[in-house]
Amino acid sequence: MKKSHYIYKSTKLIRVLLEYTERTTTQDSIINSITITGDFFIYPEESLNELEASLIGMRLEKNTVRQRVQQWLSGSQVFGFDSESLTKAIMGCLNNAETKI
Amino acid sequence: MLRPKFNEIRLLKTGHHNGYWNMALDEVLMKSVSNNAADTPTLRLYGWFPTAVSIGYFQSMDQEIDVENCKNTGVDLVRRMTGGGAVLHESELTYSFITRKYPKNILESYKMICDPIIICLVNLGFNKVRFAPLNDVVVEGKKVSGNAQTRKDGILLQHGTILLNVDPEKMFTVLNVPKEKIRDKLIDNVKERVMGVNRTFDEVSAALEKAFCMKFADKVLVDNITTQEISDSHKLIKEKYGTYDWNWRR
Numbered sequence: 414m415k416k417s418h419y420i421y422k423s424t425k426l427i428r429v430l431l432e433y434t435e436r437t438t439t440q441d442s443i444i445n446s447i448t449i450t451g452d453f454f455i456y457p458e459e460s461l462n463e464l465e466a467s468l469i470g471m472r473l474e475k476n477t478v479r480q481r482v483q484q485w486l487s488g489s490q491v492f493g494f495d496s497e498s499l500t501k502a503i504m505g506c507l508n509n510a511e512t513k514i
Numbered sequence: 515m516l517r518p519k520f521n522e523i524r525l526l527k528t529g530h531h532n533g534y535w536n537m538a539l540d541e542v543l544m545k546s547v548s549n550n551a552a553d554t555p556t557l558r559l560y561g562w563f564p565t566a567v568s569i570g571y572f573q574s575m576d577q578e579i580d581v582e583n584c585k586n587t588g589v590d591l592v593r594r595m596t597g598g599g600a601v602l603h604e605s606e607l608t609y610s611f612i613t614r615k616y617p618k619n620i621l622e623s624y625k626m627i628c629d630p631i632i633i634c635l636v637n638l639g640f641n642k643v644r645f646a647p648l649n650d651v652v653v654e655g656k657k658v659s660g661n662a663q664t665r666k667d668g669i670l671l672q673h674g675t676i677l678l679n680v681d682p683e684k685m686f687t688v689l690n691v692p693k694e695k696i697r698d699k700l701i702d703n704v705k706e707r708v709m710g711v712n713r714t715f716d717e718v719s720a721a722l723e724k725a726f727c728m729k730f731a732d733k734v735l736v737d738n739i740t741t742q743e744i745s746d747s748h749k750l751i752k753e754k755y756g757t758y759d760w761n762w763r764r
Contacts, residue, residue, distance in 0.1 A: 425599075428574065428577055430574075448574075448764060449572070450572055450573055450574040450577060450764050451570075451572055451573065452570050452572070452573060452597070452598055452599035452600070453572060453597060454596075454597035454598060454648065454649070454662070455572065455597060456620060456664075456665065457665070458571050458572075458595075458597065458664065461572060490620055492620070492648045
């Protein structure tokens with residue numbers, strides 16, 4: 414399992430802390446845990462927990478992540494980033510792994 | 515845009531308190547407005563002592579803040595129930611406005627509650643004062659006021675600051691900034707983008723009270739917090755704002 418931290422500057426700053434299982438020849442990387450932090454605004458606030466929970470167990474693959482983020486955004490109001498920038502922030506972790514755990 | 519007009523506003527001038535108390539009381543006042551059958555909104559004017567840093571609801575304390583330095587210099591650390599960025603609360607007036615009647619559109623509601631801040635600044639003699647979406651008020655392009663809001667059970671709370679004086683050097687001793695070189699650049703950047711109004715707390719407080727009244731109500735009911743609100747705030751400090759679980763939850 415790998416641990417990664419990536420910072421992406423959208424209108425506001427997005428920080429993603431990610432733990433994921435590495436890709437194998439037969440399977441994409443899988444998200445084991447994710448924490449999204451930053452100086453953005455989300456209404457209702459609690460919905461970010463729901464997004465994080467729903468990403469666990471999901472493939473760390475751009476289209477899969479983007480689709481999930483877009484689905485979440487349709488039920489929340491966000492100021493400070495859009496689906497594209499949050500997807501980039503999450504996928505950025507893939508090339509920024511810090512530690513193997 | 516919906517512009518609610520109220521018969522009166524409940525005004526609380528609660529003085530300078532620590533960050534835990536300030537955030538707890540704001541939340542308790544949401545409950546009070548919720549329990550108020552007459553739809554009377556509350557305007558609270560307050561300050562911070564000792565100096566504190568509040569972080570936004572979605573921020574990480576350890577990532578954003580130089581916790582060790584804050585502990586060593588007696589700066590309190592507290593998480594807000596509202597989003598947005600980290601704020602050093604030292605030389606400023608803070609307000610909270612809590613209401614049951616507000617525009618459901620988030621941008622419109624920010625604009626509505628920032629209007630009295632603009633009126634206040636104009637009355638203090640500033641020109642080129644404008645709302646800078648989503649949540650700032652700027653004077654000649656420089657940020658003077660930052661604001662944040664939350665909505666719970668049909669009640670809106672917006673709190674925000676009017677900067678009296680700005681100390682960018684101090685600001686960057688409490689924030690986690692990776693490199694010295696970047697720190698200098700960021701300090702210069704803050705000096706270019708942020709300014710204080712250079713008036714006293716009492717002057718700005720009086721101007722803001724007048725502006726809210728002009729905007730929203732015919733009269734102001736100057737009030738004190740109740741014993742129930744005091745006791746609920748103490749409870750909320752113990753259970754939430756004073757706890758590691760809340761302040762380090764991200």
